[in-house]
Amino acid sequence: MEVFLTLADELHFGRTAERLRLSQAAVSQTLKKLERRVGAPLFERTSRRVLPTPVGKQLHDDLAPAWAAVERAESDAIAMARGVAGTLTIGFLGASQGEHTPRAIAAFRAAHPGTEVRMREVHLGDPFGPLRDGTVDLLLTRLPVAEPDLTVGPVVLSESQMLAVPAGHPFARRPSVRMDDLSRDTTFAARGPAPSYWWDAQIPPVTPSGHPVRRDQGAETLQEMMTLVASGAGIAPVPRSVCCAFSYSAVTYVPIEDAPPSDVALVWRTATETARTRAFLDATLETLRTTGGPATS
Numbered sequence: 001m002e003v004f005l006t007l008a009d010e011l012h013f014g015r016t017a018e019r020l021r022l023s024q025a026a027v028s029q030t031l032k033k034l035e036r037r038v039g040a041p042l043f044e045r046t047s048r049r050v051l052p053t054p055v056g057k058q059l060h061d062d063l064a065p066a067w068a069a070v071e072r073a074e075s076d077a078i079a080m081a082r083g084v085a086g087t088l089t090i091g092f093l094g095a096s097q098g099e100h101t102p103r104a105i106a107a108f109r110a111a112h113p114g115t116e117v118r119m120r121e122v123h124l125g126d127p128f129g130p131l132r133d134g135t136v137d138l139l140l141t142r143l144p145v146a147e148p149d150l151t152v153g154p155v156v157l158s159e160s161q162m163l164a165v166p167a168g169h170p171f172a173r174r175p176s177v178r179m180d181d182l183s184r185d186t187t188f189a190a191r192g193p194a195p196s197y198w199w200d201a202q203i204p205p206v207t208p209s210g211h212p213v214r215r216d217q218g219a220e221t222l223q224e225m226m227t228l229v230a231s232g233a234g235i236a237p238v239p240r241s242v243c244c245a246f247s248y249s250a251v252t253y254v255p256i257e258d259a260p261p262s263d264v265a266l267v268w269r270t271a272t273e274t275a276r277t278r279a280f281l282d283a284t285l286e287t288l289r290t291t292g293g294p295a296t297s
Contacts, residue, residue: 175254
């Protein structure tokens, strides 16, 4: 059946043999056996062309969808045996998905149609908790991540940073600011079990020149932080993607000239790595390879 369907697609014995990695003699012999079984020629064969007979066309039309179903069933069985089939839940922090993640998800779904992909937002106050309690299988989160039980995978997004300020703030009238300007107003502390080093990387405790940065009012989610900024409670450095995800008339975003880029990477629990997580990692790496690396903004 596979030889017949491939020949009906290629209409050439040589290309059919090459595609199936068989000899042309094997293709001819297999086709003759099928024709004897059917009791009629399936192709008109001349020195110049190969065309299906009416019987061959009817057989192709009936057989092609059934054969596709057989192949899908086989693929699903292989996926289940390898542990790929099931549900893959991907956590993301704020607007950290980037433009490559949807492409990787599409590639993963195409390769593993038996696996359902779900997305779940995680929060600033506890960026790694959902990964550790099994709520998510993979996490798209801001770096750095220096946890002994977690594996850090490829960077999928690298962004410049902006300073979110109230619309009436003096900084809102400036074309740009510098990291030292953080010491001139209040920023926000974490409310939750986020590691201190991780929060310090998002909102540093001191400026490059050594001036302390005041951190007041705890923020557990990005939504809370942006609401605090909008209300005039303080300012906050944020990745550029936040500007699109949280567009408030009461908030102005100003470029930070000397801020390091904010990188997002895939992270997972080392001890619970599965075939599903490896398969999604492969899809992500292939997407990065074909697109030239992490998305930037």
